[in-house]
Amino acid sequence: MSYEMLVGLNVLDDVKYEEYRSAMKPILADYQGYFGYDFKVSEVLISPDNAAINRVFTLNFSNKGQMEGFFSDPQYLVVKEQFFIASVGSVSIISSYDKAD
Template identity: 55%
Template sequence: MYEFLVGLEVSDNDAYSDYREGMKPILTSYGGGFGFDFVVSEVLLSEVDTPINRVFTIHFPNKTTAEKFFSDTEYLKVKAQFFDVSVSHITILSGYEKDT
C-alpha cells in the first residue's frame, strides 16, 4: 500500500465537504481510501510557512495507482469545482510505502 500524509489549510468547510463527497466514489474505484483525518486547532511546530488546519492520510494499492487517480479526468473536474475553491494551501508531509 502507498500512503500520503497531507496537511491542508481548508478555508471553506462546506465546499471541502462537497469535494470529499464528490471524489470519494472515484477514490474507491481506484482502491483508495482515507485512514486518519484530523481537524487541527493549533500547529506547534512546522517546517513550512503555510498554515495547516487539516491533516489526513490517503492510501492507494501502490504509487502508480495514486498517480492515475490524481490525473483522472473525473477527479480533476471534482477538484476544480470544489477543492480549488475550498483549500488555500496544500502541504504533502510525506509519501511512503506502508505495510498492511
C-alpha cells in the same frame, strides 16, 4: 504493501470542502483509495514552510501507480476544479511512503 500519503491542508470553506470529499470519494474508490486517519487541528507548532494547516489526514492506495492514476484522472480533475480550488488555501504533502500492511 500499500502506499500512503500524509497530507496537511488549510481548509477555508468547510461546506465546499465536504462537497469535494463527497464528489471525489467514488473516483477515489475506483483507484482502490481511501482515507485512513482524518483530523481537524487547531494549532501547528512547527512547519518547515510556515503554511497554515487545519486538517491532517492519511490517504491510502494499493500502490503508488493507483495514487498517480487517481490524481491525473480527468473526472477527478473536474471535481478538484469545481470544489477543491475554492475551498482549500494551501496543501502540504507532509510525507508519502510505501507502507507494510
